[in-house]
Amino acid sequence: MNFFSVGGRAKTRRNKNKNKNKLGKPKLTKKVSKVMVRPKRNPQKNQVFQRKVNPVVSVTNENGVRVYHVRKIMTDKAIANKISEYIPSSHYSLVVKQDTDVWGVDEDGNREKLLVKFRKGVIPEKHCQAGIVNLKKAAMKKHDNRGAAAGPIDLKKMPLYANDASKFIKKSKFRILAYESKKTGKLVNNSLGNQSTSNIIGYFDKPDRNIKVNPPPCRETAFSSQQVEKWKDSIPLIEAIDNEFKRLVPDRHSIQYKRAQETPFVINDTAFSTVTINYNWRTGLHTDKGDLTEGFGNLVVLEEGDYEGGYTGFPQYGICVDARHGDFLGMNVHEWHCNTEIKAKTKDYTRLSLVCYLREKMIRCKGLELSK
Numbered sequence: 001m002n003f004f005s006v007g008g009r010a011k012t013r014r015n016k017n018k019n020k021n022k023l024g025k026p027k028l029t030k031k032v033s034k035v036m037v038r039p040k041r042n043p044q045k046n047q048v049f050q051r052k053v054n055p056v057v058s059v060t061n062e063n064g065v066r067v068y069h070v071r072k073i074m075t076d077k078a079i080a081n082k083i084s085e086y087i088p089s090s091h092y093s094l095v096v097k098q099d100t101d102v103w104g105v106d107e108d109g110n111r112e113k114l115l116v117k118f119r120k121g122v123i124p125e126k127h128c129q130a131g132i133v134n135l136k137k138a139a140m141k142k143h144d145n146r147g148a149a150a151g152p153i154d155l156k157k158m159p160l161y162a163n164d165a166s167k168f169i170k171k172s173k174f175r176i177l178a179y180e181s182k183k184t185g186k187l188v189n190n191s192l193g194n195q196s197t198s199n200i201i202g203y204f205d206k207p208d209r210n211i212k213v214n215p216p217p218c219r220e221t222a223f224s225s226q227q228v229e230k231w232k233d234s235i236p237l238i239e240a241i242d243n244e245f246k247r248l249v250p251d252r253h254s255i256q257y258k259r260a261q262e263t264p265f266v267i268n269d270t271a272f273s274t275v276t277i278n279y280n281w282r283t284g285l286h287t288d289k290g291d292l293t294e295g296f297g298n299l300v301v302l303e304e305g306d307y308e309g310g311y312t313g314f315p316q317y318g319i320c321v322d323a324r325h326g327d328f329l330g331m332n333v334h335e336w337h338c339n340t341e342i343k344a345k346t347k348d349y350t351r352l353s354l355v356c357y358l359r360e361k362m363i364r365c366k367g368l369e370l371s372k
Contacts, residue, residue, distance in 0.1 A: 052093045055318035057105055066100045069111060070317045079316040079336050084148040084174035084284040087315045089340040094319040095311065102319060104335075114296075115314060117248040117330035118321050123300055127237040128326050131302045134230040135201070136352055138223050139279035142195040148174045149338075150194040151284035157194035174284065197279040199223065201231065203265035204274060205290070205361040218265045218365035221274075235268055237300075241356050242270035244328040245298045256295040260358045263365045271295070272356045280351050282342050285315065288333035291357040297333030298356040301325060305349030310342040323353075333357070 055070040089095075096102070102116035144150075144159050152174055155163045162179050170177035175193045180186070201223040207215035224231045246253040257271035266273050274291075288297060299312065303325040312329060313320035316336050323329045331337070333355075342351060 052091075053318060054093050056094060057109055062101075064099065066096075066098060068094065068096075068100065068102045068319070069105050069109070070094070070102060070115070070319055071105050071107075071109075072316050073318045074316045076316075079285075082285050082315075084150070084152050084286065085338075086151060086282065086284055087313055087338050087340070089309065089311060089313075089320070091315055092311070092313055092318055092320040092340075096319065096321040100321075102317075104317060113332060113335075114249070115317065115332050115335060116319070116321060117328075118323070119244065119248065119328045121326045122244055122328050123237070123240050123326040125326065127240050128302050130233055131237045131300075131354065132304060132350065132352060134234045135277050135354070136279065136350060138199050138201065138227070138230075139277040139352055140197050141199050142197055143199065144192040144195050146196045146198055147193060147289070148286035149198075149283040150174065150196045151282075154194055157196075159192065159195055162188075162190075162192060197281050199277050200274055201234070201277060202267050202272065202274040203359070203362065205265075205359040205364065216365070216368060218263070218362055218368065220265075220370065237354075238267055238272060238275060238356060239270060241298050241300055241328065241354070242272060245271060245296065245330060245356075248328075249296050249330050252294065252296040256292055256358050259292060259295075259363065263362055264368070264370050265362050265365055267356075270356075271358060272298075273359045273362050274357055276355045276357075278353045278355075280342060280349070281353075282310065282339040283337075285336055285338040287336055288357070290360055291333065292360050293334065295358050297331045299323060299329040299331060300354045300356075301327060301329075302352040302354070303350055305344075305346040307345050307349045307351060308343050309340050310351050311340040313338055313340060 053073040055073050057069045057071050059069075060067045096116065096118055099120055100116065100118045101114075103111050104113045104115050106112045151157070153171065153176065155165060158176075161182060162176060164182065167180040167182065168176050169179055169187060175191055177191055178187060178189045181188050201221050203218060203220055203224070205218050207217055208219045246257075253271055260266045260271045260273055267275070291297070301323045311320035311322050312331065314335055314337050320340065321329055
């Protein structure tokens with residue numbers, strides 16, 4: 001029985017009786033025009049304020065770890081329509097800042113999927129410092145192939161050779177599929193988006209475009225092959241991240257490790273083939289593509305100076321995580337995620353994030369040897 005519907009009918013009957021005169025005829029009443037109540041707006045940003053929806057179904061403490069069960073607050077269609085967009089911190093009802101596990105639940109409230117395993121300050125400081133020294137400069141290199149994570153097309157962020165909107169031939173919300181060359185006037189079928197300070201290290205499951213004849217399907221990245229000492233000095237950090245992955249998500253780690261070790265394109269004795277490194281980069285809404293479906297994403301943040309924001313958010317579930325220096329965040333990268341705005345608190349600051357994972361198609365290179 002719908003309580004509100006029943007109450008509504010009762011009220012309607014009372015009103016009808018009240019409006020009848022002694023002869024049983026209805027009184028003439030004055031019509032009242034309906035008034036539309038508009039939502040309040042911020043005059044500065046012209047944004048509609050909406051009441052936050054609480055996603056938390058339950059919360060418990062297990063051995064000093066906060067455990068949340070959360071539900072979706074947006075439909076799959078609604079969240080997909082926001083691909084590449086920047087979601088503000090005001091969207092989130094829950095900001096995780098302490099040791100926490102987060103599970104998504106289905107419509108019946110049953111535990112369905114692991115979203116987050118977050119632990120504060122578990123990465124040794126010596127490895128954090130080594131990561132900053134060896135990887136910061138490489139992460140600052142700009143690339144235009146980061147897809148939806150790079151945000152909606154912004155001409156100010158596009159490479160100079162493709163920043164004239166009048167020459168775009170094909171375009172999506174976050175990617176240009178073809179454009180007319182400024183120099184030659186010819187059609188260039190090249191997919192690109194906003195430039196982002198993001199790079200990959202380790203190994204990759206796509207051929208080297210510089211090899212024109214029969215390139216192998218997998219390769220070592222430019223950083224790992226050309227900056228050998230820096231790569232070598234970064235591996236203990238990656239191994240420390242793998243240790244946390246194994247400790248906190250052992251079932252996913254076991255699957256991923258076994259698959260990773262089937263090829264030589266693997267980072268030592270870990271479950272990773274590849275690491276994406278990002279410098280002071282706020283990502284737009286996306287899901288990760290190309291990594292092992294049965295695996296898990298592993299994020300660590302390294303810092304210099306001070307800033308605020310940069311939360312890693314799961315907007316469909318209304319939660320975000322404030323991962324800071326030396327923290328470990330195991331995350332379901334196949335769910336929609338993005339970052340909140342990053343605001344500097346000191347003149348110079350560094351937010352260097354590392355995301356470690358296994359490329360799905362690396363298994364094609366089973367039996368191949370690393371090129372010397």
